[in-house]
Amino acid sequence: MAYVSRGFRGKRAKEREDARLPPGQYLVDDFPVLSAGPTPHTPFEDWTFTIESEMAELKRWSSESFRALPSEEVRADIQCVTKWSKLDTTWEGVSVDTLLEGVEHDATHAMVFSDGDYTTNLPLEDLLDGKAWVAFAYDGLPLEPEHGGPARLLVPHLYFWKSAKWVRGLRLMDHDEPGFWESYGYHIYGDPWREQRYAGD
Protein backbone atom coordinates (compact mmCIF):
# COMPACT_ATOMS: atom_id res chain seq x y z
CA MET A 1 0.00 0.00 0.00
CA ALA A 2 1.48 3.29 -1.06
CA TYR A 3 1.93 6.10 1.43
CA VAL A 4 -0.66 8.83 0.84
CA SER A 5 1.09 12.18 0.44
CA ARG A 6 -0.65 14.71 2.69
CA GLY A 7 -2.15 17.50 0.62
CA PHE A 8 -1.27 16.03 -2.76
CA ARG A 9 -4.11 16.00 -5.23
CA GLY A 10 -2.37 15.97 -8.59
CA LYS A 11 -3.17 18.55 -11.19
CA ARG A 12 -3.02 16.51 -14.29
CA ALA A 13 -6.42 15.21 -15.34
CA LYS A 14 -5.00 14.03 -18.68
CA GLU A 15 -2.77 11.47 -17.02
CA ARG A 16 -5.68 9.97 -15.13
CA GLU A 17 -7.76 9.43 -18.23
CA ASP A 18 -5.47 8.57 -21.09
CA ALA A 19 -5.30 4.78 -21.48
CA ARG A 20 -2.33 5.16 -23.82
CA LEU A 21 -0.14 6.23 -20.90
CA PRO A 22 1.84 3.41 -19.22
CA PRO A 23 2.08 3.36 -15.40
CA GLY A 24 4.23 6.06 -13.78
CA GLN A 25 4.43 8.21 -16.92
CA TYR A 26 3.29 11.80 -17.53
CA LEU A 27 2.57 13.62 -20.78
CA VAL A 28 4.74 16.29 -22.37
CA ASP A 29 4.12 18.44 -25.41
CA ASP A 30 7.75 19.32 -26.12
CA PHE A 31 10.49 16.82 -26.86
CA PRO A 32 13.01 16.57 -24.00
CA VAL A 33 16.61 15.59 -24.76
CA LEU A 34 18.67 13.14 -22.74
CA SER A 35 22.08 11.73 -23.51
CA ALA A 36 25.21 10.72 -21.66
CA GLY A 37 27.75 12.93 -23.44
CA PRO A 38 28.36 15.48 -26.18
CA THR A 39 26.14 15.23 -29.26
CA PRO A 40 28.04 13.69 -32.19
CA HIS A 41 27.67 15.55 -35.48
CA THR A 42 28.19 13.02 -38.27
CA PRO A 43 27.17 14.62 -41.59
CA PHE A 44 24.58 12.49 -43.36
CA GLU A 45 26.82 12.07 -46.42
CA ASP A 46 29.46 10.41 -44.19
CA TRP A 47 26.95 8.23 -42.34
CA THR A 48 26.81 4.49 -42.99
CA PHE A 49 24.69 1.69 -41.56
CA THR A 50 26.12 -1.79 -40.98
CA ILE A 51 24.70 -5.18 -40.08
CA GLU A 52 27.32 -7.50 -38.67
CA SER A 53 27.56 -10.87 -37.00
CA GLU A 54 29.97 -11.46 -34.14
CA MET A 55 32.47 -12.57 -36.79
CA ALA A 56 31.97 -10.48 -39.90
CA GLU A 57 30.27 -7.58 -41.62
CA LEU A 58 27.15 -8.87 -43.37
CA LYS A 59 25.72 -5.78 -45.03
CA ARG A 60 26.59 -2.12 -45.29
CA TRP A 61 24.80 0.90 -46.74
CA SER A 62 26.11 4.33 -47.57
CA SER A 63 23.71 7.17 -46.72
CA GLU A 64 22.80 7.30 -50.40
CA SER A 65 22.04 3.59 -50.77
CA PHE A 66 20.19 3.64 -47.43
CA ARG A 67 17.89 6.44 -48.59
CA ALA A 68 17.14 4.45 -51.73
CA LEU A 69 15.52 1.75 -49.56
CA PRO A 70 11.74 1.82 -49.20
CA SER A 71 10.78 3.88 -46.15
CA GLU A 72 7.62 4.06 -44.05
CA GLU A 73 5.77 6.69 -42.11
CA VAL A 74 5.35 5.68 -38.49
CA ARG A 75 3.02 7.16 -35.89
CA ALA A 76 3.85 6.09 -32.37
CA ASP A 77 3.67 6.95 -28.69
CA ILE A 78 7.09 7.17 -27.05
CA GLN A 79 7.87 6.52 -23.39
CA CYS A 80 11.06 7.71 -21.72
CA VAL A 81 12.29 5.88 -18.61
CA THR A 82 12.69 9.31 -16.97
CA LYS A 83 8.86 9.29 -16.99
CA TRP A 84 7.80 11.60 -19.80
CA SER A 85 5.67 10.27 -22.62
CA LYS A 86 4.82 11.86 -25.91
CA LEU A 87 1.83 10.65 -27.88
CA ASP A 88 1.28 10.48 -31.64
CA THR A 89 4.81 11.30 -32.72
CA THR A 90 5.45 10.91 -36.46
CA TRP A 91 8.60 9.53 -38.02
CA GLU A 92 9.94 8.34 -41.33
CA GLY A 93 12.34 5.46 -41.49
CA VAL A 94 13.35 2.13 -42.94
CA SER A 95 11.89 -0.93 -41.27
CA VAL A 96 14.43 -3.29 -39.69
CA ASP A 97 12.60 -6.07 -41.57
CA THR A 98 13.72 -4.40 -44.80
CA LEU A 99 17.30 -4.14 -43.55
CA LEU A 100 17.47 -7.80 -42.57
CA GLU A 101 15.93 -9.10 -45.81
CA GLY A 102 18.21 -11.74 -47.30
CA VAL A 103 20.58 -11.74 -44.29
CA GLU A 104 21.35 -15.33 -43.30
CA HIS A 105 21.72 -15.72 -39.55
CA ASP A 106 20.56 -17.71 -36.54
CA ALA A 107 20.73 -14.82 -34.09
CA THR A 108 18.40 -14.43 -31.11
CA HIS A 109 19.50 -10.93 -29.99
CA ALA A 110 21.03 -7.77 -31.38
CA MET A 111 23.38 -5.16 -30.00
CA VAL A 112 22.59 -1.79 -31.53
CA PHE A 113 25.62 0.50 -31.79
CA SER A 114 25.95 4.23 -32.27
CA ASP A 115 28.38 7.10 -32.58
CA GLY A 116 29.71 8.04 -29.17
CA ASP A 117 30.17 4.38 -28.15
CA TYR A 118 26.52 4.02 -27.15
CA THR A 119 25.02 0.54 -27.33
CA THR A 120 21.72 -1.06 -26.40
CA ASN A 121 20.60 -4.69 -26.52
CA LEU A 122 17.31 -6.14 -27.72
CA PRO A 123 15.84 -9.56 -28.48
CA LEU A 124 15.76 -9.82 -32.26
CA GLU A 125 12.02 -10.48 -32.27
CA ASP A 126 11.48 -6.97 -30.86
CA LEU A 127 13.13 -5.55 -33.99
CA LEU A 128 11.08 -7.61 -36.48
CA ASP A 129 7.53 -7.75 -37.84
CA GLY A 130 7.04 -4.01 -38.18
CA LYS A 131 8.08 -3.15 -34.62
CA ALA A 132 11.32 -1.21 -35.30
CA TRP A 133 12.75 1.26 -37.79
CA VAL A 134 15.90 3.23 -38.51
CA ALA A 135 14.35 6.69 -38.60
CA PHE A 136 15.85 9.71 -40.32
CA ALA A 137 12.94 12.18 -40.14
CA TYR A 138 10.79 13.42 -37.27
CA ASP A 139 7.59 15.41 -37.74
CA GLY A 140 8.33 15.80 -41.46
CA LEU A 141 11.84 17.21 -41.06
CA PRO A 142 15.34 15.67 -41.07
CA LEU A 143 16.12 14.37 -37.59
CA GLU A 144 18.14 16.93 -35.63
CA PRO A 145 21.46 15.86 -34.08
CA GLU A 146 20.26 16.38 -30.49
CA HIS A 147 17.38 13.98 -31.17
CA GLY A 148 19.69 11.41 -32.75
CA GLY A 149 20.18 12.62 -36.31
CA PRO A 150 21.18 11.79 -38.93
CA ALA A 151 19.38 8.56 -37.91
CA ARG A 152 18.18 6.79 -34.78
CA LEU A 153 16.59 3.48 -34.05
CA LEU A 154 12.87 3.68 -33.32
CA VAL A 155 11.46 0.86 -31.15
CA PRO A 156 8.43 2.58 -29.67
CA HIS A 157 7.06 -0.39 -27.72
CA LEU A 158 10.07 -0.29 -25.36
CA TYR A 159 11.41 2.56 -23.18
CA PHE A 160 13.02 5.13 -25.42
CA TRP A 161 16.65 4.50 -24.40
CA LYS A 162 16.33 1.38 -26.59
CA SER A 163 15.68 3.71 -29.56
CA ALA A 164 19.40 4.44 -29.87
CA LYS A 165 20.35 7.89 -31.17
CA TRP A 166 23.09 8.34 -33.81
CA VAL A 167 22.66 4.70 -34.75
CA ARG A 168 25.31 3.13 -37.01
CA GLY A 169 24.43 -0.54 -37.04
CA LEU A 170 23.27 -3.82 -35.53
CA ARG A 171 25.42 -6.66 -34.33
CA LEU A 172 23.56 -9.98 -34.48
CA MET A 173 24.25 -12.25 -31.51
CA ASP A 174 23.30 -15.76 -30.39
CA HIS A 175 22.89 -14.54 -26.78
CA ASP A 176 21.79 -11.48 -24.80
CA GLU A 177 24.22 -9.10 -23.13
CA PRO A 178 23.72 -5.66 -21.56
CA GLY A 179 24.33 -2.50 -23.58
CA PHE A 180 25.27 0.91 -22.16
CA TRP A 181 22.43 1.88 -19.82
CA GLU A 182 21.63 -1.77 -19.16
CA SER A 183 25.11 -2.00 -17.58
CA TYR A 184 24.34 0.98 -15.35
CA GLY A 185 21.34 -0.45 -13.57
CA TYR A 186 18.60 -0.01 -16.16
CA HIS A 187 16.39 -2.95 -17.08
CA ILE A 188 17.70 -5.50 -19.56
CA TYR A 189 14.44 -5.41 -21.61
CA GLY A 190 12.53 -2.20 -20.74
CA ASP A 191 8.80 -2.79 -21.27
CA PRO A 192 7.00 0.41 -20.19
CA TRP A 193 3.68 -1.42 -19.65
CA ARG A 194 5.35 -3.64 -17.05
CA GLU A 195 7.27 -0.60 -15.74
CA GLN A 196 10.63 -2.30 -16.27
CA ARG A 197 12.75 0.76 -15.51
CA TYR A 198 15.61 -0.65 -13.47
CA ALA A 199 17.38 -3.99 -13.13
CA GLY A 200 15.12 -6.50 -11.41
CA ASP A 201 11.84 -4.58 -12.01
Add this chain to the structure above:
Amino acid sequence: MARAAVRGRLNWALGEVVELIDETPRVRSIVLDVPAWPGHRAGQHVDVRLTAEDGYQAQRSYSIASAPKDQRLALTVEGLSDGEVSSYLVGELRTGDKLELRGPVGGYFVWEAEMGGPLLLVAGGSGVVPLMSMLRHRDASGGAVGARLVYSSRSWEDVIYRDELERLASATDGPEVVHTLTRSQPSGWTGYARRVDGQMLAETSWPASIMPSAFVCGPTPFVESVAAALVLLGYPATSVKTERFGPTGG
Protein backbone atom coordinates in the same frame (compact mmCIF):
# COMPACT_ATOMS: atom_id res chain seq x y z
CA MET B 1 34.86 1.70 -18.26
CA ALA B 2 33.69 0.69 -14.81
CA ARG B 3 30.53 -1.34 -14.77
CA ALA B 4 28.10 -1.39 -11.90
CA ALA B 5 27.59 -4.71 -10.24
CA VAL B 6 24.33 -6.50 -10.93
CA ARG B 7 21.99 -5.87 -8.06
CA GLY B 8 18.53 -6.77 -6.90
CA ARG B 9 15.37 -4.83 -7.45
CA LEU B 10 15.23 -1.25 -6.16
CA ASN B 11 12.36 -1.03 -3.73
CA TRP B 12 10.35 1.99 -2.64
CA ALA B 13 11.60 3.33 0.68
CA LEU B 14 9.88 5.78 2.98
CA GLY B 15 11.85 8.81 4.13
CA GLU B 16 10.85 11.40 6.70
CA VAL B 17 11.37 15.09 6.01
CA VAL B 18 13.55 16.41 8.84
CA GLU B 19 14.53 19.79 7.43
CA LEU B 20 13.53 22.11 4.59
CA ILE B 21 15.99 24.73 3.39
CA ASP B 22 14.89 27.56 1.10
CA GLU B 23 17.94 27.94 -1.12
CA THR B 24 16.47 30.63 -3.38
CA PRO B 25 12.94 31.96 -3.86
CA ARG B 26 12.16 29.02 -6.20
CA VAL B 27 14.48 26.29 -4.97
CA ARG B 28 14.24 24.20 -1.83
CA SER B 29 16.41 21.50 -0.33
CA ILE B 30 14.58 18.59 1.31
CA VAL B 31 16.59 16.79 3.96
CA LEU B 32 15.35 13.28 4.64
CA ASP B 33 15.91 10.58 7.14
CA VAL B 34 15.66 7.35 5.14
CA PRO B 35 16.26 4.34 7.39
CA ALA B 36 16.42 1.88 4.49
CA TRP B 37 18.65 4.01 2.25
CA PRO B 38 21.19 1.70 0.56
CA GLY B 39 23.75 4.50 -0.02
CA HIS B 40 24.61 6.32 -3.23
CA ARG B 41 27.42 7.76 -5.30
CA ALA B 42 27.83 11.46 -6.04
CA GLY B 43 25.90 12.39 -9.19
CA GLN B 44 23.12 9.82 -8.89
CA HIS B 45 19.43 10.59 -8.69
CA VAL B 46 16.34 9.20 -7.03
CA ASP B 47 12.73 8.65 -8.04
CA VAL B 48 10.11 10.36 -5.87
CA ARG B 49 6.52 9.10 -5.88
CA LEU B 50 3.52 11.02 -4.61
CA THR B 51 0.14 9.38 -4.02
CA ALA B 52 -3.16 11.25 -3.76
CA GLU B 53 -6.00 10.05 -1.55
CA ASP B 54 -7.86 8.70 -4.59
CA GLY B 55 -4.84 6.56 -5.49
CA TYR B 56 -3.51 8.78 -8.30
CA GLN B 57 0.28 8.66 -8.37
CA ALA B 58 2.96 10.81 -9.93
CA GLN B 59 6.68 10.05 -10.14
CA ARG B 60 9.64 12.24 -11.01
CA SER B 61 13.42 11.95 -10.75
CA TYR B 62 15.54 14.37 -8.70
CA SER B 63 19.29 14.63 -8.31
CA ILE B 64 20.78 13.86 -4.93
CA ALA B 65 22.55 16.84 -3.38
CA SER B 66 24.09 15.23 -0.30
CA ALA B 67 27.44 13.47 -0.24
CA PRO B 68 27.49 9.67 -0.04
CA LYS B 69 28.59 9.61 3.60
CA ASP B 70 26.24 12.32 4.87
CA GLN B 71 23.93 11.09 7.61
CA ARG B 72 20.87 12.29 5.77
CA LEU B 73 19.74 12.27 2.19
CA ALA B 74 19.24 15.72 0.65
CA LEU B 75 17.41 16.51 -2.57
CA THR B 76 17.27 20.00 -4.02
CA VAL B 77 14.20 20.77 -6.12
CA GLU B 78 13.34 23.74 -8.31
CA GLY B 79 9.64 24.54 -8.30
CA LEU B 80 8.26 24.68 -11.83
CA SER B 81 5.01 26.55 -12.37
CA ASP B 82 3.36 23.65 -14.20
CA GLY B 83 5.14 20.92 -12.25
CA GLU B 84 2.68 18.93 -10.22
CA VAL B 85 5.38 17.13 -8.24
CA SER B 86 7.94 19.93 -7.91
CA SER B 87 5.30 22.48 -6.90
CA TYR B 88 4.14 20.10 -4.14
CA LEU B 89 7.70 19.48 -2.95
CA VAL B 90 8.60 23.18 -2.92
CA GLY B 91 5.26 24.59 -1.79
CA GLU B 92 3.31 22.03 0.25
CA LEU B 93 5.71 19.59 1.85
CA ARG B 94 6.39 20.13 5.58
CA THR B 95 8.83 18.67 8.06
CA GLY B 96 7.43 15.47 9.52
CA ASP B 97 5.82 14.50 6.19
CA LYS B 98 7.04 11.38 4.49
CA LEU B 99 8.15 10.79 0.92
CA GLU B 100 8.38 7.58 -1.08
CA LEU B 101 11.77 7.20 -2.75
CA ARG B 102 13.35 4.66 -5.05
CA GLY B 103 17.04 4.70 -5.81
CA PRO B 104 19.78 5.49 -6.19
CA VAL B 105 19.52 5.50 -9.97
CA GLY B 106 22.13 6.11 -12.67
CA GLY B 107 25.71 4.90 -12.70
CA TYR B 108 27.36 6.91 -15.47
CA PHE B 109 27.10 10.53 -14.36
CA VAL B 110 28.94 9.81 -11.11
CA TRP B 111 32.21 10.79 -9.53
CA GLU B 112 34.05 9.07 -6.73
CA ALA B 113 37.26 10.39 -5.19
CA GLU B 114 39.15 7.29 -6.36
CA MET B 115 38.34 8.23 -9.97
CA GLY B 116 40.73 11.19 -9.59
CA GLY B 117 40.60 14.33 -11.65
CA PRO B 118 41.02 17.15 -12.05
CA LEU B 119 37.32 17.83 -12.07
CA LEU B 120 35.60 20.37 -14.26
CA LEU B 121 32.01 20.92 -13.22
CA VAL B 122 29.79 23.14 -15.34
CA ALA B 123 26.33 23.95 -14.03
CA GLY B 124 23.36 25.83 -15.40
CA GLY B 125 20.77 26.80 -12.77
CA SER B 126 19.56 23.84 -10.71
CA GLY B 127 21.92 21.64 -12.75
CA VAL B 128 24.32 22.42 -9.91
CA VAL B 129 22.60 19.86 -7.66
CA PRO B 130 24.42 16.62 -8.66
CA LEU B 131 27.66 18.62 -9.00
CA MET B 132 27.22 19.85 -5.42
CA SER B 133 27.04 16.23 -4.30
CA MET B 134 30.43 15.74 -6.02
CA LEU B 135 31.92 18.84 -4.33
CA ARG B 136 30.59 17.75 -0.94
CA HIS B 137 32.00 14.28 -1.52
CA ARG B 138 35.34 15.77 -2.58
CA ASP B 139 35.42 17.90 0.55
CA ALA B 140 34.53 14.96 2.79
CA SER B 141 37.26 12.83 1.24
CA GLY B 142 40.06 15.33 1.80
CA GLY B 143 39.89 17.56 -1.25
CA ALA B 144 43.05 16.17 -2.86
CA VAL B 145 41.65 16.34 -6.39
CA GLY B 146 41.66 19.72 -8.14
CA ALA B 147 38.14 20.94 -8.88
CA ARG B 148 36.65 23.89 -10.70
CA LEU B 149 32.98 24.78 -10.84
CA VAL B 150 31.72 27.12 -13.55
CA TYR B 151 28.18 28.00 -12.51
CA SER B 152 25.67 30.00 -14.51
CA SER B 153 22.73 31.61 -12.68
CA ARG B 154 20.28 34.28 -13.67
CA SER B 155 21.08 36.57 -10.74
CA TRP B 156 22.97 36.49 -7.43
CA GLU B 157 19.68 35.71 -5.64
CA ASP B 158 19.25 32.64 -7.87
CA VAL B 159 22.60 31.10 -6.88
CA ILE B 160 21.83 27.83 -5.10
CA TYR B 161 24.18 26.88 -2.19
CA ARG B 162 25.71 30.38 -2.38
CA ASP B 163 27.11 30.50 1.16
CA GLU B 164 28.31 26.92 1.20
CA LEU B 165 30.09 27.39 -2.14
CA GLU B 166 31.84 30.48 -0.77
CA ARG B 167 32.86 28.56 2.32
CA LEU B 168 34.17 25.62 0.29
CA ALA B 169 36.02 27.89 -2.13
CA SER B 170 37.74 29.87 0.61
CA ALA B 171 39.09 26.75 2.33
CA THR B 172 42.63 25.54 1.75
CA ASP B 173 42.46 23.03 -1.12
CA GLY B 174 38.88 24.16 -1.77
CA PRO B 175 37.41 24.10 -5.27
CA GLU B 176 37.67 27.13 -7.52
CA VAL B 177 34.20 28.54 -8.10
CA VAL B 178 33.49 30.83 -11.03
CA HIS B 179 30.04 32.42 -11.22
CA THR B 180 28.41 33.96 -14.23
CA LEU B 181 25.18 35.93 -13.80
CA THR B 182 23.26 36.10 -17.03
CA ARG B 183 20.32 38.43 -16.32
CA SER B 184 21.20 40.81 -13.53
CA GLN B 185 24.26 41.49 -11.45
CA PRO B 186 24.75 43.15 -8.07
CA SER B 187 26.32 46.60 -8.22
CA GLY B 188 30.07 46.39 -8.38
CA TRP B 189 29.97 42.87 -9.92
CA THR B 190 33.25 42.19 -11.70
CA GLY B 191 32.62 38.57 -12.66
CA TYR B 192 31.17 37.11 -15.82
CA ALA B 193 27.77 38.41 -16.87
CA ARG B 194 26.86 36.31 -19.90
CA ARG B 195 25.93 32.76 -20.84
CA VAL B 196 28.74 30.22 -20.63
CA ASP B 197 30.52 30.19 -23.99
CA GLY B 198 33.68 28.80 -25.54
CA GLN B 199 35.72 31.87 -24.61
CA MET B 200 34.66 31.65 -20.96
CA LEU B 201 35.46 27.94 -20.84
CA ALA B 202 38.85 28.56 -22.48
CA GLU B 203 39.57 31.01 -19.65
CA THR B 204 38.21 28.93 -16.79
CA SER B 205 38.50 25.21 -17.60
CA TRP B 206 41.47 22.93 -17.11
CA PRO B 207 43.57 22.41 -20.24
CA ALA B 208 42.59 19.22 -22.07
CA SER B 209 46.24 18.09 -21.93
CA ILE B 210 45.99 17.27 -18.20
CA MET B 211 43.03 14.97 -18.89
CA PRO B 212 40.30 16.44 -16.72
CA SER B 213 36.94 14.76 -16.14
CA ALA B 214 34.07 17.06 -17.07
CA PHE B 215 30.52 16.89 -15.73
CA VAL B 216 27.95 19.20 -17.30
CA CYS B 217 24.40 19.58 -16.00
CA GLY B 218 21.69 22.05 -16.86
CA PRO B 219 18.91 22.69 -19.34
CA THR B 220 19.33 21.09 -22.76
CA PRO B 221 20.54 24.14 -24.77
CA PHE B 222 23.08 24.87 -22.01
CA VAL B 223 24.40 21.32 -21.98
CA GLU B 224 24.50 21.12 -25.79
CA SER B 225 26.57 24.30 -26.10
CA VAL B 226 28.91 23.61 -23.16
CA ALA B 227 29.62 20.01 -24.21
CA ALA B 228 30.28 21.08 -27.81
CA ALA B 229 32.60 23.88 -26.62
CA LEU B 230 34.59 21.46 -24.43
CA VAL B 231 35.03 19.09 -27.37
CA LEU B 232 36.34 22.06 -29.42
CA LEU B 233 38.80 22.79 -26.58
CA GLY B 234 40.19 19.29 -27.06
CA TYR B 235 38.29 17.36 -24.38
CA PRO B 236 37.68 13.82 -25.67
CA ALA B 237 33.92 13.20 -25.96
CA THR B 238 34.20 10.31 -23.51
CA SER B 239 35.62 12.66 -20.83
CA VAL B 240 32.53 14.88 -20.94
CA LYS B 241 29.55 13.42 -19.07
CA THR B 242 26.24 15.18 -19.34
CA GLU B 243 22.94 15.26 -17.52
CA ARG B 244 20.04 17.36 -18.79
CA PHE B 245 16.70 18.51 -17.65
CA GLY B 246 14.10 20.19 -19.79
CA PRO B 247 11.59 22.89 -18.95
CA THR B 248 9.04 20.14 -18.41
CA GLY B 249 10.75 18.14 -15.71
CA GLY B 250 7.67 18.55 -13.57
